[in-house]
Amino acid sequence: MRILVINPNTTASMTAKIGEAARAVARRGSEVTAVSPVMGPASIESHYDEALAVPGLLQCIAQGEREGVDGYVIACFGDPGLKAARELARGPVVGIAEAAMHLASMVGTRFSVVTTLARTIGQARHLAEAYGMERFCANVRACELPVLELEEPGSNARERIVAECRRALDEDGADSIVLGCAGMADLCAHIQQTLAVPVIDGVAAGVQMVESLVALGLRTSKRGELARPLPKSMAGLLAGFTLAP
Template sequence: MRIKVINPNTTQSMTDKIGACARAAARPGTEVIAVSPAMGPVSIESHYDEALATPGLLAEIAAGEAAGVDAYLIACFGDPGLKAARELARGPVLGIAEAAMHAASFIGSRFTVVTTLARTMGQAHHLAEAYGMARFCARVRACELPVLELEDPRSNARARIVDECRRALDEDGCDVLVLGCAGMADLCRSLSEELGVPVIDGVSAGVTLLESLVSLGLKTSKRGELAHPLPKPMTGLMQPFALGSGAR
């Protein structure tokens, strides 16, 4: 089985870390391909960033389809371009927020999301509502930590995340913590051991859920909303994204 993990930002060091975490979670025999798009923002911290990251993400989905990839994971907690990616892909596509929230609901009664910047908290709330997870989501918290500081060994990023996690456990009535950024994926196990509660990152959860879907022989339904996009001309910078008349 081949799973393509797409970090929608273009910071290669983060993609390398995400790929290592995904491979650590994968079963023997699962090939994990971790990539960043050839174009897009270096980090995703706004709706604007998400919009500009989506074309590069979709190009990676299209390349995966040509290469026979079985499933895809969108490794950004905003789950950008998720439905568009499902339209293009034959196999299943998951976003890490979707995967993490559902996994958290299986093992606890209430979860808190600990994310990076406060400006992204609204998106996490919107996703919890869209995925039917709002009743499980006790709170969304932010560390006021820019995404790229997670890649800086001189930053005190881990300490700030731990502090916010402790506040969540003390104040929110939660019994599970969800890490709200793919760049935090490498902290999951150590935080769980330190804090004494399940800590979920969507990269590991997403890979294992995709393995289950592929093992069950399940693919993205092409009836109705997630049917392959209709072929049509594109203009300007979008010309390379035009789908041919032979589209499925």
């Protein structure tokens, strides 16, 4: 099967890291590719950034559809454009926050999300509620790390994240941790080993979930809300997004 992992920001080093994390867990016989859009923000740390990442993300999905991709992972913890992507795709599309939270609810009873900037806490809480995970989500905590600082060699990002995870266990009564940014994928094993509780990285979780759906022959329902969008004219800069009837 062919799985496309889309990093919705345009920072290549992060796409590379995400691709590595994704391929590390891909099952035999699964071809996993990581891409990022040709338009949009360098990192996603606000609703504005999310909104502007979505057109490029949808372009990646449309391209994937033309190439026969079987399933998609949206590799940003805000799960931007998830429902729009599902409308475009025949196969399944999974967000990394979605995948991580669902799996966390199966290996523990209460997880805390540890994320980057405090301003993104609201979106993580919103997703927890939208996915029905609010009763499992003990807290959402921020390290006040900008996303791209995760890419800088020599930053103390790892230590700060581990420290925040410890506070989650001690103060929130959490029994597991969800990492709140795709850029933390490479830290997952280290943190899990350090804390001795399940630590869930959404990129790896997302790959597993979408591979599972494809393996089960489950594709996005085209009855109702997620049916393919009606073709209509698109104006201006976005004219290229007009769908063929």
